[in-house]
Amino acid sequence: MHAMVMNKIGGPLLWTELADRHPGPGQIRVKIGACGVCRTDLHVLDGQLPEQPLSIIPGHEIIGRIDATGEGVDDLRVGERVGIPWLGHTCGTCPYCIDHRENLCDAPLFTGYTRDGGFATQVVADARFAFPLGERGEDIALAPLLCAGLIGWRSLVMAGDGQRVGLYGFGAAAHIIAQVASWQGRLIYAFTRPGDLAAQNFARGLGAVWAGGSNEVPPEPLDAAIIYATVGEVVPLALKAVRKGGIVVCAGIHMSDIPGFPYALLWEERRLVSVANLTRQDGLDFLALAPKIGIVTHTTSYPLQKANEALADLRAGRFEGAAVLVP
Numbered sequence: 001m002h003a004m005v006m007n008k009i010g011g012p013l014l015w016t017e018l019a020d021r022h023p024g025p026g027q028i029r030v031k032i033g034a035c036g037v038c039r040t041d042l043h044v045l046d047g048q049l050p051e052q053p054l055s056i057i058p059g060h061e062i063i064g065r066i067d068a069t070g071e072g073v074d075d076l077r078v079g080e081r082v083g084i085p086w087l088g089h090t091c092g093t094c095p096y097c098i099d100h101r102e103n104l105c106d107a108p109l110f111t112g113y114t115r116d117g118g119f120a121t122q123v124v125a126d127a128r129f130a131f132p133l134g135e136r137g138e139d140i141a142l143a144p145l146l147c148a149g150l151i152g153w154r155s156l157v158m159a160g161d162g163q164r165v166g167l168y169g170f171g172a173a174a175h176i177i178a179q180v181a182s183w184q185g186r187l188i189y190a191f192t193r194p195g196d197l198a199a200q201n202f203a204r205g206l207g208a209v210w211a212g213g214s215n216e217v218p219p220e221p222l223d224a225a226i227i228y229a230t231v232g233e234v235v236p237l238a239l240k241a242v243r244k245g246g247i248v249v250c251a252g253i254h255m256s257d258i259p260g261f262p263y264a265l266l267w268e269e270r271r272l273v274s275v276a277n278l279t280r281q282d283g284l285d286f287l288a289l290a291p292k293i294g295i296v297t298h299t300t301s302y303p304l305q306k307a308n309e310a311l312a313d314l315r316a317g318r319f320e321g322a323a324v325l326v327p
């Protein structure tokens, strides 16, 4: 197998030939067809997540076909197409797992962070955390659903069922969730980097009723705001944009420090919460819904060996939608 391996914090990822992996008990081996590039991959690369193991193969939006199964895998077959998400393993016995909050497991493994991921030609995964995908849709188009879509979905559910929803940071997750929320009959307000007219036009094209800079005040108070941007300064701005009793959901895994702000922005029962990871139920719910909505993902594909370029372009905001690596 080949992979783009991260040997040191800051990279670059190196194209490396490795021995083929063999699935252990309960595991599957997947021949990868496409793997999305997520903002979290930049946090992994930059060493912004705790206790980053090295060497590691990043990538957690994996689409591929099973080409080998380990002992005890009965419900998945060789040849079947599956998606492998960020949540790669949970302990099943900690208080969070028992309480159906496996996204908060005390002893988890995360694909492309603490276990090898999908910037590769093959990956070994825990069969219990693979989602069967069926045959509808191209690998490249489906890849962004596996994290941008799933975490986006969890954040939208967390935001409640208010009509007016603000999305701060209009990248891979927001471009999917705007379509979901519009399909649900909600109104989307898109907030981008100030002056990023291309992203604002992109958002309007996906049904946003209003688009502007994150420093702007929306024309109506919002019922909820979801923050996909990684800039802490946005948090008080989002609190300011929501009505009394409104909610602000921080959907990212890492954010720069949140500046101090007047208590008045939080008062009147506004809530500020975060979303961490996903549960398998989130995946089942969202992946069942996605074909009904007819989500169209906007992707820019790169050959696997160009992973460093894809990451640099993501960092610089050089494309709309999502980047996808193809082996």
Ligand SMILES: [Zn+2]
Pocket (backbone or CB within 6 Å): 090, 091, 092, 093, 094, 095, 096, 097, 102, 104, 105, 106, 107, 108
């Ligand atoms: Zn657990």
Ligand SMILES: [Zn+2]
Pocket (backbone or CB within 6 Å): 038, 039, 040, 041, 060, 086, 147, 148
């Ligand atoms: Zn991700």
